[in-house]
Amino acid sequence: MRRAVITGGASGLGAATASRLRAVGIDCVTVDRAGDADEIVDVTDERAVIDLADRIGGADILVNSAGIVGPNQPLVDTDLDGWRQTIEVNVLGTVGMMKAFVPGMVSRGWGRVVNFASMAGKDGNPGLAAYSASKAAVIALTKSAGKELATTGVLVNAIAPAVIATPMNDATADEVLAHITSLIPMRRVGRAEEVAELVAWLTSDLVSFSTGAVYDISGGRATY
Template identity: 45%
Template structure:
């Protein structure tokens, strides 16, 4: 396992109590960072999170779809740790599986609000401090669905395509500073988000991956750690695939 030195760095990981976010938070603490988890529900984090030392981790109940909630989490994080050097936007929802014609309008809006607006809110909150210190690393968790579009998952696909575009825009805006903004487009991982979709859809998603398995959260965390490290000093506004061979561009 490659190791990256995050000593002295403070990271925010949204949706960090479970799944991809929890794996990322765990690796970051192992690499020397202190981590603030912003999550809607902080009552039942994974065992890998509860096992971390209290001085290395803080959990803040945060609704990323609400800018005021994010602003409060930002203030609380700064009070606890002083600053934010790294942001990993991992919070997200899948929404129901349905055709565009049958897709509930309220569910469509909710998916966009959490996945896209939430990413925007968090970036908006952390960037001023990063600019002032001339250092920052932002990693947005998009999806291969944002590049290819999954049938019966239009809301999710559209939201993740928008996250990719947001990443590219922000990366260009901050390119003259030592702030890197990149995103990952993983294939499906076996996380709690699959509880929101049908078994048929899960089988369909697995069948699309040439490696014939889902990506693990640990594999995702491995890539995120480099993207969030000082070693990633040139690449920005980029998209990194973890698709198991599925990606076509």
């Protein structure tokens, strides 16, 4: 039985992904810093992440869903502490999990990594400069790692959702949420289970010739 490790797994996209993968017989270990997760681990704590990998014996699938919105302010009003926290979780948390789990995948000759980026990482969202910049970094990280691992049997891809109905968006300012929802041609927000279907495909044997790619799930918002 394959094992998946899913960060941000206590709620939202992470929880929906765990439910979907369990339905096809994958042993899922959900990771979060609080809440109803199998493992309570802060992904920004490098030592704790390494200990997690050692404790559970690695994984075949890694889904990096943990993330925070960060400052909801114009760029000039943000402070660097808000930027640091956003980058620590969204970027360095993803890096740390990959460093801990990818080597085992390489040694076994098979693995799937899915990193959650965002349409904000492509387009940039006003009032969310730190979040947008962090998700752009996740996209570039995914492309670099995909190339590095291209001949190992380990595929690394990213998903770039538009607005999805998740608890994380409860922290987004109403006017910011209204603006980014207005950009979606389908005129609705996405559902977590819709994103989980895409994750299920990307983590399966059905995908074998795609790595370092970014898959939009945006209701038509994506323009490139």
